[in-house]
Amino acid sequence: xxxxxxxxxSSAFMDKLAAIVGDKGMVTDPQAVAFHSTDWRxxxxxxAAAVVKPATVEEVSAIVKLCHENNVKVVPQGGxxxxxxxxxxxxxxxxxxxxxxxxxxxxxxxxxxYTMTVEAGVVLQTIQETAISHxxxxxxxxxxxxxxxxGGNLSTNAGGATVLHYGNTRNMVLGLEVVLPDxxxxxxxxxxxxxxxxxxxxxxxxxxxxxxxxITKAVIKIFPKAKDVATGWIxxxxxxxxxxxxxxxxxxxxxxxxxxxLIHGIGLEGVLKYVPGLQRPLADKHEWQLLMEWSSxxxxxxxxxGSMAERMEGFLAEAFERGQALDAxxxxxEAQAKNMWAIREGHAEASRRDVNPSCxxxxxxxxxxxxxxIERCNAACVAAVPGIRPKPMGHMGDGNLHYSFGAPDHVTxxxxxxxxxxxxxxxxxxxxxxxxxxxxxxxxxxxxxxxELEHNRSPVELDIMRAIKKALDPKGIMNPGKVxxxxxxxxxxxxxxxx
Ligand SMILES: Cc1cc2nc3c(=O)[nH]c(=O)nc-3n(C[C@H](O)[C@H](O)[C@H](O)COP(=O)(O)OP(=O)(O)OC[C@H]3O[C@@H](n4cnc5c(N)ncnc54)[C@H](O)[C@@H]3O)c2cc1C
Numbered sequence: 001x002x003x004x005x006x007x008x009x010s011s012a013f014m015d016k017l018a019a020i021v022g023d024k025g026m027v028t029d030p031q032a033v034a035f036h037s038t039d040w041r042x043x044x045x046x047x048a049a050a051v052v053k054p055a056t057v058e059e060v061s062a063i064v065k066l067c068h069e070n071n072v073k074v075v076p077q078g079g080x081x082x083x084x085x086x087x088x089x090x091x092x093x094x095x096x097x098x099x100x101x102x103x104x105x106x107x108x109x110x111x112x113x114y115t116m117t118v119e120a121g122v123v124l125q126t127i128q129e130t131a132i133s134h135x136x137x138x139x140x141x142x143x144x145x146x147x148x149x150x151g152g153n154l155s156t157n158a159g160g161a162t163v164l165h166y167g168n169t170r171n172m173v174l175g176l177e178v179v180l181p182d183x184x185x186x187x188x189x190x191x192x193x194x195x196x197x198x199x200x201x202x203x204x205x206x207x208x209x210x211x212x213x214x215i216t217k218a219v220i221k222i223f224p225k226a227k228d229v230a231t232g233w234i235x236x237x238x239x240x241x242x243x244x245x246x247x248x249x250x251x252x253x254x255x256x257x258x259x260x261x262l263i264h265g266i267g268l269e270g271v272l273k274y275v276p277g278l279q280r281p282l283a284d285k286h287e288w289q290l291l292m293e294w295s296s297x298x299x300x301x302x303x304x305x306g307s308m309a310e311r312m313e314g315f316l317a318e319a320f321e322r323g324q325a326l327d328a329x330x331x332x333x334e335a336q337a338k339n340m341w342a343i344r345e346g347h348a349e350a351s352r353r354d355v356n357p358s359c360x361x362x363x364x365x366x367x368x369x370x371x372x373x374i375e376r377c378n379a380a381c382v383a384a385v386p387g388i389r390p391k392p393m394g395h396m397g398d399g400n401l402h403y404s405f406g407a408p409d410h411v412t413x414x415x416x417x418x419x420x421x422x423x424x425x426x427x428x429x430x431x432x433x434x435x436x437x438x439x440x441x442x443x444x445x446x447x448x449x450x451x452e453l454e455h456n457r458s459p460v461e462l463d464i465m466r467a468i469k470k471a472l473d474p475k476g477i478m479n480p481g482k483v484x485x486x487x488x489x490x491x492x493x494x495x496x497x498x499x
Contacts, residue, residue, distance in 0.1 A: 007094045009049050009072045017050055017096065020062045025102065027051035036097045039088050040081050040144070041352060045447070046089035048075070051097040057177060057185060057216045063098060064214065065183025072096055073477050074181075076210035078152025079123065081144035083348075083362070084446025086209045087152065090481045098214060100151045107217070109134050114222050115174060115191050120151025120215045127220070136222040139166040139258075143345035151215045157207035159442030161344065164397030165258040165295075166223065168442065169206065176202045177217040181473040191219045204468065209444050210479040212472045226258070226295035230308035231337035232316065235286035235327040240371040242290050242396050245324050249292060252315045256308070259293040260397035261344050262370075267391040267404065268343065274353040275346035279339050282327050290396065291344050347393065351404065357417040359424065360404040363432045364441035367399040373435065374401075380427050381405065385420045400441035403428055429456055445483045450492055453484070 009017075018026045027033055027050075036051040038044040049072070054060045067074050073095040077087045089095040100121035108117040111134040118127060124145040131138040139162040140153055148158070154176070159168045166172075175190040188202050205212055236242055239262065246260045265287045272278055282289075292312075300307035309330050319325035331337035351358045365373050378390045387408025394401040405424060407417045429439045433456045445453050454462060465484045469476075476486060485492065 009070065009094065009096070013066070013070050013072065014050060016066055017052060017063065020059055020066065021052045021054055025053045025055060025059065027053060027099075036077060036080070036099060037088050038080075039085050040083065043085060044088070045085060046091045046095065047093050048089050048095055048097040049093050051099060053099045053102045055102045057103075057179065060098065060103075060179045060214055060216055061183050061185050063096070063183075064179050064181065067096055067477055068182045068475060071475060071477065073480050074098055074214075075479055076100070076151070076155065076214045078121070078149035078155070079144065079147040081142075081148040082152060082156055082209075082446065083443045084156075084209075084440075084448045086156070086444055086446030086448075086479070086482045090447045095480075100149060100214075100216075103151075103216060104149075106130050109136075109222075110191075111136050111222070113191065114224075115219055116222050117189070117191075117217065117219045118150055119217055120154075121149050124148050124150060124153055131222045132225060134222075135225050137225040138172070138220070138222050140169055140172060143348055150218060150220070154206050154215050154218060155208060155210050156444045157442070159395065159398070159400060161259040161261055161293075161341075161395060163395060163400070163442075164260060165256075170203065172220045173202055173206060173218060174221060175219040176205055176215055178205050178213040178215050180213045181475065181478040185216075186213070189217055189219055204472075207444065209446060209483050211469060211483045212478060214478075224297040226297055228296045228298060228300040228308045229337070230294045230312040231331040231340055232290075232292045232294075232312050233281040233329050233331075233340050234290045234292060234316065234319075234325050235282055235284070236288045236290055236325060237323065238288060238371065239374050239392075239396075241324040242288070243368065243371055245290065245292075245319055246367075246397060248319075249294070249315060253294045253308070253311060254296075256294050256296055257292065257397065258295040259291065260395075261291040262393055262396040262401075263289045263291060263344065264391040264393045265289075266389055266406065267347050267350075267393050270350040270354060270391075270406075271343050271346040274350040275342070278343055278346065281329055281336075281340055281343070284327065286326060291340055347402070347404075354406075356409075356412060357407045357414050358404055359407075359417070359421045360402050361424075361428045361439075362400070362441050362443040363403055363428065363437060363439060364398070364400040365432060365435055365437035367396070369435050369437070370396065370399060370401065373431065373437075377403070377428060377431050380431065381424055384423050384427055387411075388420065388424070395441075398441075399437075425452065432456075447481050447492070450481070450483065450485065 075097045077099045103119040103121040142160045177189045178186045294308045389406035
């Protein structure tokens, strides 16, 4: 990181900022400022000029207005669990981080209407627990749910393990309140399922990664809570079996498959090694496994057709006969189900703790392309980088793979791994684009994939994105260096996917 600040805001600006948020909202401790400048993997690319924690939409509006008037850049921030280096500064000392951590109130729960109104800084797990306390369910669920905030989930359009059945965070939103880059407040906090009044403005801000404004409140959907859940861990011969099993399970379960996660043996071993307290679900080691969940909102046997677990058992018995399943276990207790999910969710943590570098591509392809894509892409990557260890895994049910690679054994530093990752980048992303897939399924673009987006999306798509950015943020102050460059000469400070 350079030693000099680019263009630090004046002390008069800082005084005005402090006056808006008061002592409670101004972060001054250098360690805390450093914390808010560092991403989840410990990567610090830039540093903040100031970090503020507003408590109301009025404060957010006043902060952004002040920044707009003084051409000071703004970085909206949630729980800093994003993986694309998007929620932290990438410039040196001329950006104000606006952390939403103090705007953490649940404003309304309406179980009858199946809605909840929340401030942007509410932690995802709090939303899940609040829904459950009303016998309802909020389906977005991620490994980072104890820290990430709903504003961050909305801004990254987070996915997770239930997208197959419920859709991603975009599907959860009914209305938003947003502070625009000039400080004005757009109040779109409506709880409408039908609203065909021209352009769908809320959808602009979902997935925008804070480049178009700061989300301050949201009306989100909640759902009936499942009363009968079967969680199965199934060893399978290959990814084709995963596709076939999922297709048949949707029919056999009455279309109640809520998750279907593909897990590679190398990834599983890494989690068992680095995340303490987890049990291997099956006695033998297998190259491929599926974690599948079926859920019903009716209690077991209420419909006279047996529990979900019984139905899954019958389904698996047939799958064994067809050779689609090699071994399987169905969780007999909540603890066993939690263990299976902890293995699935422990992959990112295991990579972070692993002393050997690894990288991961968050890509999606049409579900039916997955088996062939894995085979071709593995072969191409191993040929280009001998010794690389592919361990593709992810959300089989919605076509989203977290295509991960362990570095060859002799490569022990991120710096040595970087040129290899560049090669893999090209191979993986070009193959994805060739079959009309996406180079970012759920993690976003951030600073990491900004140039990849320019490489992989058409000039028409990029023009539309630039036009939207220019229209809403003509001064370019809102989360600069993330998602899209308006000017092709704008320098890029790139983050990295290497862990
Ligand atoms: C262990 C682990 C597991 C994960 N699993 C998944 C997964 O399964 N699926 C998935 O999709 N992601 C996953 N993620 C990524 C991450 O958790 C999500 O991207 C999450 O939605 C980020 O939320 P956050 O509050 O931490 O946002 P941050 O990281 O703070 O910010 C992310 C982006 O949103 C912007 N932003 C934040 N709040 C606001 C706001 N109020 N208004 C406007 N912009 C805002 C930031 O500027 C930034 O661009 C995982 C991460 C970890 C560490």
